Amino acid sequence: MSLHESVLCSTLPSQGTGTLTLHDLQTGTPLALFKHTSSSSRCVAVIPTRAGLGGVAIAAQVDKAVLNVYSFQKDQVLLKCVLPERLACTAVDKRGLLCAGGTAQGRIYLWEKLASGALCNVWDAHYRQVTTLAFSHDGDALVSGSDDAGISVWSVSRLLDGDAQNTPVPLLNFSDHTLPITDVVVGIGRFPSCRLVSASVDCSVKLWDFSTNTLLTTFLLPRPISHVVFDATERLIFAVANGPEGDIYQVNLLRRRDDHVEAVGGAGVNDIIRLGMENKNEQDPASGKISVGEEVTVLSLSLTSSLLLAGTVAGFVHVYDVHSHQRLRSISVGAKITNVYAMLRPPDLFGHTSLVAREGSIPVRPIAPLQRTRATEWEGKEVGVLLAPFGKETAESLINYPSDELQRDFALLLHTSPSNVREEPATATNARVAELEAEISHLRGQLGRAKGVNDAMWEAMVRKVVAQEKEKNNADEGRIKKKGKKDH
Structure with a gap:
């Protein structure tokens, strides 16, 4: 089209x-x-x-x-x-x-x-x-x-x-x-x-x-x-x-x-x-x-x-x-x-x-005859409306076409060359995709290193706390034993 x-x-x-x-x-x-x-x-x-x-x-x-x-x-x-x-x-x-x-x-x-x-x-x-x-x-x-x-x-x-x-x-x-x-x-x-x-x-x-x-x-x-x-x-x-x-x-x-x-x-x-x-x-x-x-x-x-x-x-x-x-x-x-x-x-x-177009045609717009007297009651008034069947391609989609084709045709309508229409070449698209993939890979590497540093800090803190608790418990046990010897 x-x-x-x-x-x-x-x-x-x-x-x-x-x-x-x-x-x-x-x-x-x-x-x-x-x-x-x-x-x-x-x-x-x-x-x-x-x-x-x-x-x-x-x-x-x-x-x-x-x-x-x-x-x-x-x-x-x-x-x-x-x-x-x-x-x-x-x-x-x-x-x-x-x-x-x-x-x-x-x-x-x-x-x-x-x-x-x-x-x-x-x-x-x-x-x-x-x-x-x-x-x-x-x-x-x-x-x-x-x-x-x-x-x-x-x-x-x-x-x-x-x-x-x-x-x-x-x-x-x-x-x-x-x-x-x-x-x-x-x-x-x-x-x-x-x-x-x-x-x-x-x-x-x-x-x-x-x-x-x-x-x-x-x-x-x-x-x-x-x-x-x-x-x-x-x-x-x-x-x-x-x-x-x-x-x-x-x-x-x-x-x-x-x-x-x-x-x-x-x-x-x-x-x-x-x-x-x-x-x-x-x-x-x-x-x-x-x-x-x-x-x-x-x-x-x-x-x-x-x-x-x-x-x-x-x-x-x-x-x-x-x-x-x-x-x-x-x-x-x-x-x-x-x-x-x-x-x-x-x-x-x-x-x-x-x-x-494809499997069907554009339906005729439903039009009712124009009335000669003014409507006084709207309830019960029949209105002709054409509904698209569920699960099937509507007539509106039949007259739509891709964006790149629309831009080219619009350029012709404006008496301009299709070359003036901005189109992104396939090579530029592939290069951009590769660049984004490389950036994602780099970010994933940084995220992995940050996660490793976080895990190491967490493990060091846990070991330190456990060692402190162990020393505290040993000190308490030592005081209890000394007190028991004095009582005897």
């Missing part, structure tokens, strides 16, 4: 239905095609293959209150879920346990998706349409952005344990944007020890801190922002400006000053940094701008944050090198692209030999 990065794209043609397509990120080769789905931006989420269960993709339909669920092991719809109302955006937490959906009326639905499909909570979160949703990486918080220019942060534990009679109250509210919110991205880390990036039609990208509930920096761009991405190391932000030119602006959060590196911004509400407004060469990578040449509809980063993926209205996914801004390749999908998701190629992907 090898680590191959792939890209999942959803399309929305002007006529007919769209598709979900999976392509190899390095070569652009089509890997899979899922038909009969049409999803708008931010309405597709992916649950990767993990914990011994197959991966799935969910897609909220643009023209009806239906959610399609696709398994990577089948090219047909695995499950159709009829929803209470049409969703404008969706999000799934990293563990694949919870699914959230926002509506045009400002409501948010929260389902315990994989376990039971139960509707845990539904509440009026915003005054206008919910445009974007995002879970924190630990799943403890849900962030929602809306057309009312507000951003709310919700406690997931409170939402799951909330009283049906009480409306949930957000933990935090960010209201510094003046026009509708278009995108939010939560940084790496446990909540609240992480940061938030938000984009808006007001031409600004803002960086927030959860722990202090403060605005750190505002980046002002020449045009309204439609999409934003945050790299895994939190050094770069890429923002798409609306327009036929498809301009993508790079925001650097670190800069070099003399002999040290310092953070950019962080001064608070009054800290405004203007980008893209200087008289610079637009094609120069140092200007922090990429001109795609056509309208960009979605933006994403590869798993290693080394490649930037830009989906366009013309049906192409353009792949750029993050460092040089050079276009490496273009993947043709054929229709307007609405969602792009970078992921590892599923080991249970249909039509590939990797689906069958």
Whole structure:
């Protein structure tokens, strides 16, 4: 098994239905095609293959209150879920346990998706349409952005344990944007020890801190922002400006000053940094701008944050090198692209030999239909759980492979040579083993000598004590005999 990065794209043609397509990120080769789905931006989420269960993709339909669920092991719809109302955006937490959906009326639905499909909570979160949703990486918080220019942060534990009679109250509210919110991205880390990036039609990208509930920096761009991405190391932000030119602006959060590196911004509400407004060469990578040449509809980063993926209205996914801004390749999908998701190629992907491993295959993840009404009683609720048989190899172990092979494949994923991966040669291992054996033998010899010295000291002490006791006894016997002679 090898680590191959792939890209999942959803399309929305002007006529007919769209598709979900999976392509190899390095070569652009089509890997899979899922038909009969049409999803708008931010309405597709992916649950990767993990914990011994197959991966799935969910897609909220643009023209009806239906959610399609696709398994990577089948090219047909695995499950159709009829929803209470049409969703404008969706999000799934990293563990694949919870699914959230926002509506045009400002409501948010929260389902315990994989376990039971139960509707845990539904509440009026915003005054206008919910445009974007995002879970924190630990799943403890849900962030929602809306057309009312507000951003709310919700406690997931409170939402799951909330009283049906009480409306949930957000933990935090960010209201510094003046026009509708278009995108939010939560940084790496446990909540609240992480940061938030938000984009808006007001031409600004803002960086927030959860722990202090403060605005750190505002980046002002020449045009309204439609999409934003945050790299895994939190050094770069890429923002798409609306327009036929498809301009993508790079925001650097670190800069070099003399002999040290310092953070950019962080001064608070009054800290405004203007980008893209200087008289610079637009094609120069140092200007922090990429001109795609056509309208960009979605933006994403590869798993290693080394490649930037830009989906366009013309049906192409353009792949750029993050460092040089050079276009490496273009993947043709054929229709307007609405969602792009970078992921590892599923080991249970249909039509590939990797689906069958050793004695069995990876089971399809059990999914229950999403309920339309809120659950009131949890006792007696059936939950689908797949248990591994005792004493047999589980499906999870079938997709694991040795550490040395994992390191080599990870090196290829990072575009590095396998020689750069640290591997200890067999000769060095044998020499180290011999050295340790010699050290053990030396320590055993020292321990034997110390034990011999201890035994000799103990024997000498015993002999000395016995001799003293013997002399004492002889002296006592002598005194007794002398006393007996005097008495007679």
